[in-house]
Amino acid sequence: MVVATGLEVAIDGVARGLSFALLGAAITLVFGLGNVLNLALGSFAVIAVVVAVAVAGAVGSVVGGAAAGIAAVALLGLAVDRTLLSSVYRSEGEERIVLGIFVTLGLAIAIDGVLFVYVPLTYSIAHGVPALELAGVAVRGSTLLTVAVAAPVLAGLFGFLDRTRLGTATRTVVHDETGALLCGVNPRRIRTLVFVLSVVLAGVAGLLRAASSDVTVAAGFELTVFAIIVAIVGGVRDLRGTVVAGLGLGVVITFANFLVGAYLANVLLFGVAVAVLVARPEEIS
Amino acid sequence: MIPAADARRIAAVTAALAPVPLLVTAGGATYQLRIFVLFLVFATFTVALNVAFAHTDQLFLFLGALAGVGAYTTALTAEAVGITAWATLPLGAVAAGALGAVVSYVAARRGMTVIVLAILTLSVQLAAMEAFVGMRDVTGGSTGFPFSGLSVDFVADAVGVDQRVAFAYVLLGLLVASLVGYSRLRASRWGTAFEVVRQDPVAAEAAGIDVVRTKVLAGFLAAALVGTTGALYVQADGYVLPSAFAFQAIDVLVLVMLVLGGSRTLLGPVVGAGAIVLLDELLGEVGQWRTAALGVLLIVLFLSFRRGIVPKAREAYDSYVGDRDGNDGTSDAS
16 A cells, blocks of 8 residues: 555656656756746746637637646747847846846736736646556656656657757757857747747646646746756756756655645755755856 | 045935925825935846946846845834844845845956856846745745835934925935935045946056955945835835835836946936936826836947947037136036
């Protein structure tokens, strides 16, 4: 019985960890490439959920709704990149980092403010995936869905970066911007592509969260914070580290939730972030 | 001693603000008094952030947590020991100051950049919020508890004014004291150290300035002021609620106020706080849009108006006056 419960919690933890990994990867990609810490990331996730629920209700298809939600955040991401982030990228070094924090914080507050006016309710997605029971271990449908969606998305992300020409170009810009420029890669284009990619990852994470629990506008900031903590623990420029950190933190937090309750579990999460920052402050600068 | 120019400015602000509580309550308007009290509280928060962030590059994103630590320490020890909260207020200030000093010390020692300290303090802020809400037995959880330990009934009765009016003067006193303290600090050798450390920490260290001590002093003073103000803030509210200390409820507003008013200026925090509180009131007509408007304002401020109102106004005034009194013309000391 204890073993079965432990296994159930562990499986939930892995699913949560995969969601964390998606969010952390979204922070890591953009920070690694352009030194912008996207504090509005969670707001994009919420927008994906809101659009998905509205469209799913209108067309009667959850998949159609999800696709519309992802498309909406991709478009919004493109618009934000071309306007606000262009202004941020004009400055350099520490100045750009600080400017990036404030502009994306302002964007997060602005988006949340608008969402509070128009969509003040809670939103969830009826995915219709049945629960599974295997040898006494019950796995929720939303957990199955999360694993089934997040794992291929992450695999696809690594495939894109490792195997495609565009992915190679992206990694080149991360390592050496001037070198990339000399090889005929336009860093600004790559940044746009990666920013859109990052908000799409956040959108997927948001949709998965809405499949397992209710999402409110206030969840946006919470998702952003989770994403940043995962990215910090994983080493903010290290994508593989971030994915591992996401999985690890997901399992730890799910067990902590189960054993000591949500408040202490969250305090633990912030404590881990503080400890990592104190131990390795040079990681992100 | 404080510079004569600063003394004149502080006197002018005090003279302008002093009649406000009596004027707005002449017709029994407690709502306007409430707005004025909010303005005083946030102006004082902004003076503190000016020291930490603008002068020593320590981006404190845990003002809410510091205010909460000050308020909870003051209120809870007063209740536990059974003495007046006025006696425990210094304890609240020191508790918040100590937290600020520890964070500053660790950050300076570990050579944290602005962004690392920002994320660190944001994590502390969010952990503190979880603690305020989660420790139900001690803090009363999200429903909080009523608090009137810092009431000034005795003075109010003696003078014959409403308690809330008298309390507004306590807050005004704190703001004026913090401005005087800020002016003294800036004119002292610490002020010079702040400036040098901010511009080039390596050169400062080489010139014999203790960078860690300088930052810890700034962090302690700013945090202690925030803690004190936080305790007085809950008295003005009459209730200790965790939501009052949320990141969105304090830090975001104070940042906007500081940048809007003008970093590293004496009156910038007062002007910025006044402008935002007034703007908030004007937006009250379309109240639901205030959060969105604040976000847009934050973006616009940082992308195109980073110098702030006070330096801009000063430039305009200087070019108008010309070199009538050249000694005070282009200095940064507004």
